[in-house]
Amino acid sequence: MEIVCPAGTPAALRAAVKAGAHTVYCGFADETNARNFPGLNFDRDEMEESIALAHDYGAKVLIAINTYPRAGAEGIWHQAIADAERFGADAVILADIGLLDHAARHHPGLRRHLSVQAAAANADAINFYGREFGVKRVVLPRVLSVPEIAAINAETEVETEVFVFGGLCVMAEGRCSLSSYATGKSPNMNGVCSPASHVAYHETAGRLDAQLGGYTIHRVGAGEPAPYPTLCKGCFSAGDKTGHLFEDPVSLNAEALMPALQKAGVTALKIEGRQRSASYVSQVVRNFRMAVDALDQGRPMPEGMLARLSEGQAMTAGAYKKTWR
Amino acid sequence: MDAMHTSERIPLFPRLAAAPLTVLPLYPIQVVLDRFAKQVGKTHPKMFRRMREHAHARFELDPTDLPFLIQIEPRGGTPSVRLTRSAQPCDARIAGPMAALLGMVHGAYDGDALFFSRDLVIEGDTAAVLALRNAIDAAEIDLTGELAQAAGPARVMIERLSEYVEKRTGVALTRHEEAEHW
Numbered sequence: 083m084e085i086v087c088p089a090g091t092p093a094a095l096r097a098a099v100k101a102g103a104h105t106v107y108c109g110f111a112d113e114t115n116a117r118n119f120p121g122l123n124f125d126r127d128e129m130e131e132s133i134a135l136a137h138d139y140g141a142k143v144l145i146a147i148n149t150y151p152r153a154g155a156e157g158i159w160h161q162a163i164a165d166a167e168r169f170g171a172d173a174v175i176l177a178d179i180g181l182l183d184h185a186a187r188h189h190p191g192l193r194r195h196l197s198v199q200a201a202a203a204n205a206d207a208i209n210f211y212g213r214e215f216g217v218k219r220v221v222l223p224r225v226l227s228v229p230e231i232a233a234i235n236a237e238t239e240v241e242t243e244v245f246v247f248g249g250l251c252v253m254a255e256g257r258c259s260l261s262s263y264a265t266g267k268s269p270n271m272n273g274v275c276s277p278a279s280h281v282a283y284h285e286t287a288g289r290l291d292a293q294l295g296g297y298t299i300h301r302v303g304a305g306e307p308a309p310y311p312t313l314c315k316g317c318f319s320a321g322d323k324t325g326h327l328f329e330d331p332v333s334l335n336a337e338a339l340m341p342a343l344q345k346a347g348v349t350a351l352k353i354e355g356r357q358r359s360a361s362y363v364s365q366v367v368r369n370f371r372m373a374v375d376a377l378d379q380g381r382p383m384p385e386g387m388l389a390r391l392s393e394g395q396a397m398t399a400g401a402y403k404k405t406w407r
Numbered sequence: 408m409d410a411m412h413t414s415e416r417i418p419l420f421p422r423l424a425a426a427p428l429t430v431l432p433l434y435p436i437q438v439v440l441d442r443f444a445k446q447v448g449k450t451h452p453k454m455f456r457r458m459r460e461h462a463h464a465r466f467e468l469d470p471t472d473l474p475f476l477i478q479i480e481p482r483g484g485t486p487s488v489r490l491t492r493s494a495q496p497c498d499a500r501i502a503g504p505m506a507a508l509l510g511m512v513h514g515a516y517d518g519d520a521l522f523f524s525r526d527l528v529i530e531g532d533t534a535a536v537l538a539l540r541n542a543i544d545a546a547e548i549d550l551t552g553e554l555a556q557a558a559g560p561a562r563v564m565i566e567r568l569s570e571y572v573e574k575r576t577g578v579a580l581t582r583h584e585e586a587e588h589w
Contacts, residue, residue, distance in 0.1 A: 091545035120534045121541025278534035361514035
């Protein structure tokens with residue numbers, strides 16, 4: 083199986099390919115990609131140089147242009163696709179139907195992957211994208227169980243890529259507007275979920291409050307891990323109950339399910355974390371490469387070696403193993 | 408020292424060694440640090456471009472195991488450093504052990520992990536902090552390397568001293584690349 087690794091900066095991309103990444107995904111430093119955070123991503127020169135470097139190491143580069151173009155500003159997204167092709171990107175990761183159509187018509191030689199933002203979660207939807215826009219690979223939303231993924235693979239020729247490690251989004255990606263309610267900005271349109279400009283932390287006598295858009299969304303005591311600044315992982319009180327309303331603050335680790343995912347026909351395993359440091363990316367990729375190679379060669383996977391790389395909070399196998407409360 | 412993730416033991420500056428700094432004048436150290444910061448600014452101009460509008464923010468670094476605060480203003484590429492005894496008006500404040508701050512610069516620690524484990528405290532303009540963190544990470548700064556380069560004939564001595572202190576204390580004073588590619 084192919085491992086697809088995150089890179090938020092040229093340094094992280096370099097770290098990823100040196101650590102054994104088969105493929106790296108990244109984005110331009112603007113609103114065309116869903117990780118549009120301050121100080122992150124690639125300017126045009128950096129992208130061109132980084133693709134050349136990755137190719138020298140035999141690694142592929144996928145460019146995420148996976149937000150939804152603003153009406154009247156589609157040119158920004160069209161230019162991003164044109165530049166991706168000009169720089170020699172191995173594929174673009176798109177979500178918007180109009181953008182997929184544009185890429186298919188104007189850049190037919192550029193391989194197209196369907197972003198998780200498109201939330202294509204069944205074979206009919208995936209085959210539609212494959213048939214109409216020549217999509218070669220789909221990144222599956224993190225709502226499917228392993229048997230459901232196997233069922234999809236049995237009914238489509240489009241390759242499937244699944245998240246196996248890192249932060250988790252709530253429910254079907256591309257349909258989440260939680261961030262918009264508190265900040266007016268969303269990952270789908272502006273490339274930022276819970277933009278840092280709207281996030282604030284206040285520590286008082288060991289108690290740490292996380293605020294988003296002026297709303298306190300979580301409060302923890304001394305010694306507890308710092309809370310996530312996203313509404314989906316916030317902790318709320320209603321009546322006499324307090325809890326994580328949408329989602330527990332856990333990160334995904336589907337390491338133990340890798341053999342099952344391989345058996346289910348998955349082509350590529352995706353690691354989340356474009357916002358993480360180059361050294362973190364290096365460690366995660368190195369460990370994942372060892373695990374994937376062991377799996378491909380029929381050797382037992384080193385047990386639990388990825389567990390220590392989680393964000394210091396609880397981990398879950400996510401929807402791959404559904405156990406509803 | 409492997410602290411990518413959870414709260415692990417981060418070395419603290421020895422209290423006995425920090426004690427004289429409570430009475431010694433900070434100005435001579437400030438002059439050296441300010442010159443050094445300006446040199447780093449010259450060798451890493453891209454770092455400030457990456458910070459965009461946040462390259463004009465004011466940051467207060469609080470090494471919690473040392474008796475002073477470091478006021479840093481990137482000023483779009485000609486950074487200034489001031490040392491103070493008390494908190495000053497700033498856009499963002501970053502507090503944690505000196506070893507954590509140095510380790511983050513040199514890639515020994517992951518900023519997110521330090522924050523979630525609460526080894527690092529961030530207050531104020533979160534976007535500015537994020538921009539600074541990402542820009543430093545992208546620049547792959549090596550403070551010992553920068554210092555050694557400016558030291559002329561004393562280069563080897565500085566490198567050896569850094570190596571010795573790093574081995575003795577566990578504090579990341581330089582950047583360690585993976586020796587082996589995959």
